[in-house]
Amino acid sequence: xxxxxxxxxxxxxxxxxxxxxxxxxxxxxxxxxxxxxxxxxxxxxxxxxxxxxxxxxxxxxxxxxxxxxxxxxxxxxxxxxxxxxxxxxxxxxxxxxxxxxxxxxxxxxxxxxxxxxxxxxxxxxxxxxxxxxxxxxxxxxxxxxxxxxxxxxxxxxxxxxxxxxxxxxxxxxxxxxxxxxxxxxxxxxxxxxxxxxxxxxxxxxxxxxxxxxxxxxxxxxxxxxxxxxxxxxxxxxxxxxxxxxxxxxxxxxxxxxxxxxxxxxxxxxxxxxxxxxxxxxxxxxxxxxxxxxxxxxxxxxxxxxxxxxxxxxxxxxxxxxxxxxxx
Amino acid sequence: xxxxxxxxxxxxxxxxxxxxxxxxxxxxxxxxxxxxxxxxxxxxxxxxxxxxxxxxxxxxxxxxxxxxxxxxxxxxxxxxxxxxxxxxxxxxxxxxxxxxxxxxxxxxxxxxxxxxxxxxxxxxxxxxxxxxxxxxxxxxxxxxxxxxxxxxxxxxxxxxxxxxxxxxxxxxxxxxxxxxxxxxxxxxxxxxxxxxxxxxxxxxxxxxxxxxxxxxxxxxxxxxxxxxxxxxxxxxxxxxxxxxxxxxxxxxxxxxxxxxxx
Ligand SMILES: Nc1ncnc2c1ncn2[C@@H]1O[C@H](COP(=O)(O)OP(=O)(O)OP(=O)(O)O)[C@@H](O)[C@H]1O
Ligand SMILES: [Mg+2]
Numbered sequence: 001x002x003x004x005x006x007x008x009x010x011x012x013x014x015x016x017x018x019x020x021x022x023x024x025x026x027x028x029x030x031x032x033x034x035x036x037x038x039x040x041x042x043x044x045x046x047x048x049x050x051x052x053x054x055x056x057x058x059x060x061x062x063x064x065x066x067x068x069x070x071x072x073x074x075x076x077x078x079x080x081x082x083x084x085x086x087x088x089x090x091x092x093x094x095x096x097x098x099x100x101x102x103x104x105x106x107x108x109x110x111x112x113x114x115x116x117x118x119x120x121x122x123x124x125x126x127x128x129x130x131x132x133x134x135x136x137x138x139x140x141x142x143x144x145x146x147x148x149x150x151x152x153x154x155x156x157x158x159x160x161x162x163x164x165x166x167x168x169x170x171x172x173x174x175x176x177x178x179x180x181x182x183x184x185x186x187x188x189x190x191x192x193x194x195x196x197x198x199x200x201x202x203x204x205x206x207x208x209x210x211x212x213x214x215x216x217x218x219x220x221x222x223x224x225x226x227x228x229x230x231x232x233x234x235x236x237x238x239x240x241x242x243x244x245x246x247x248x249x250x251x252x253x254x255x256x257x258x259x260x261x262x263x264x265x266x267x268x269x270x271x272x273x274x275x276x277x278x279x280x281x282x283x284x285x286x287x288x289x290x291x292x293x294x295x296x297x298x299x300x301x302x303x304x305x306x307x308x309x310x311x312x313x314x315x316x317x318x319x320x321x322x323x324x325x326x327x
Numbered sequence: 328x329x330x331x332x333x334x335x336x337x338x339x340x341x342x343x344x345x346x347x348x349x350x351x352x353x354x355x356x357x358x359x360x361x362x363x364x365x366x367x368x369x370x371x372x373x374x375x376x377x378x379x380x381x382x383x384x385x386x387x388x389x390x391x392x393x394x395x396x397x398x399x400x401x402x403x404x405x406x407x408x409x410x411x412x413x414x415x416x417x418x419x420x421x422x423x424x425x426x427x428x429x430x431x432x433x434x435x436x437x438x439x440x441x442x443x444x445x446x447x448x449x450x451x452x453x454x455x456x457x458x459x460x461x462x463x464x465x466x467x468x469x470x471x472x473x474x475x476x477x478x479x480x481x482x483x484x485x486x487x488x489x490x491x492x493x494x495x496x497x498x499x500x501x502x503x504x505x506x507x508x509x510x511x512x513x514x515x516x517x518x519x520x521x522x523x524x525x526x527x528x529x530x531x532x533x534x535x536x537x538x539x540x541x542x543x544x545x546x547x548x549x550x551x552x553x554x555x556x557x558x559x560x561x562x563x564x565x566x567x568x569x570x571x572x573x574x575x576x577x578x579x580x581x582x583x584x585x586x587x588x589x
Pocket of ligand 2: 376
């Protein structure tokens with residue numbers, strides 16, 4: 001039996017919520033890592049829509065994550081500080097559920113709006129402007145937050161309610177994967193790839209390339225904002241330092257390692273790169289050096305992504321190809 | 328003027344400059360609604376620049392472009408394409424990492440937001456639309472004998488097939504005017520013969536006006552009803568193939584190159 005994409009999404013959401021009931025039995029440390037993995041999957045899969053499928057090099061994903069994180073955390077700390085005192089049992093009521101959903105969506109939407117404001121002017125320009133603009137944007141957000149005392153300034157914002165459970169995080173993982181795949185596997189979504197391959201040819205068949213690029217950018221920023229909100233409500237503490245340039249680079253490395261425009265590979269890369277520092281504790285300190293080396297080696301040896309290359313080889317081993325490449 | 332019916336496209340005194348270089352100079356050009364017009368001239372004469380001018384890649388420094396009576400100069404390329412002008416490129420531009428099928432499918436893209444909403448929701452109408460587009464893509468591919476290659480990546484096609492795919496992709500936008508920039512370049516005689524047959528077919532069956540640029544005089548003289556000759560961005564001659572071939576300024580412009588025709 002073949003499962004349609006919508007049933008697939010429903011199943012995945014059910015599994016995420018079901019999994020939530022099992023997680024209290026898990027070791028807290030392990031659960032934490034699972035949630036980190038989920039947040040990074042959301043970040044990497046959404047950046048892949050921008051960098052991989054639409055071919056626009058963004059270096060500001062952590063900036064959008066920060067917008068979402070601070071918006072959602074600001075709203076939920078405000079609400080819970082006021083309501084928690086008055087209503088007994090607020091935390092476990094469906095009100096908390098609704099508040100969290102609204103806070104997350106507010107964070108996602110504000111990140112998307114920010115994405116539009118940053119992307120609309122710079123995506124008209126060609127080439128590497130976007131990389132530079134987004135890099136600058138990420139730094140501006142970080143510095144602004146450092147000086148924003150009502151959100152904790154450089155000390156960070158603490159006392160965020162611990163609402164981001166396994167079910168929440170993996171529910172959103174399911175939604176972002178579904179969204180990206182559903183878009184890309186459609187006639188209009190192929191337009192993202194067309195724009196990436198050749199902008200002038202895309203325009204010549206009537207594709208409004210700016211509109212496509214901005215859309216990919218805004219959708220990617222939305223999910224980065226959601227990931228930020230989830231991150232804030234699992235760590236219960238956020239500070240501007242957590243959303244710096246290095247975080248953006250980390251997400252870019254996941255996309256490049258997984259293979260631009262290869263969602264399965266990017267998910268795998270997010271999992272591996274999140275677990276690696278945990279497994280190899282002594283290496284963790286040299287993480288950024290490792291990433292940089294990885295980037296250089298990758299670009300030289302398999303620019304289409306390690307996991308894309310490995311996947312193709314595995315396919316070749318499994319089924320001796322008749323002829324030609326994949327459809 | 329040979330154009331009896333009102334022209335589908337009219338360039339009026341169009342000039343395009345690149346810095347100090349005037350690539351197209353005060354050009355007047357008209358194409359009839361069902362005409363197959365040839366545009367020739369030596370290397371660097373400004374033929375590709377005329378295509379880029381018509382399709383909005385470069386706006387004219389002076390002059391006007393009218394399509395079906397409406398001015399289109401200053402519109403962005405995608406808007407001009409949407410109005411019914413399609414083109415191919417001298418240096419082939421395909422979506423290399425996409426399949427032959429998807430290259431043509433790109434021409435059937437719906438309005439973005441509507442398309443994305445429908446793709447996300449995946450209702451019955453999405454699958455119906457998807458099936459409709461697939462059928463249309465297969466149909467055009469079939470007309471040009473590319474259906475067997477539907478799954479192949481465009482970047483892996485042979486040179487001749489790439490040229491053919493570019494024409495098919497342009498045709499899939501259902502243009503009223505098709506601009507072909509050196510479609511015969513790099514083709515062998517058999518492929519050229521087929522190309523000429525196809526261009527005739529496009530013009531007759533699809534009721535499309537065609538503006539054809541090529542250096543291959545056999546192709547140009549063989550199928551064009553009327554020919555315009557450019558040299559240094561200036562129109563130096565215009566007329567039937569027989570008239571153009573005898574025109575003294577054409578012979579002069581082509582002196583040193585192969586002689587025109589036969
Ligand atoms: N983008 C550009 N910037 C500067 N100069 C250009 C540009 N495009 C074309 N030119 C110049 O304009 C002139 C006309 O070029 P164009 O490509 O239109 O010629 P063409 O008739 O298509 O020649 P060919 O037969 O070689 O294709 C040439 O001198 C060329 O160098
Ligand atoms: Mg040319």
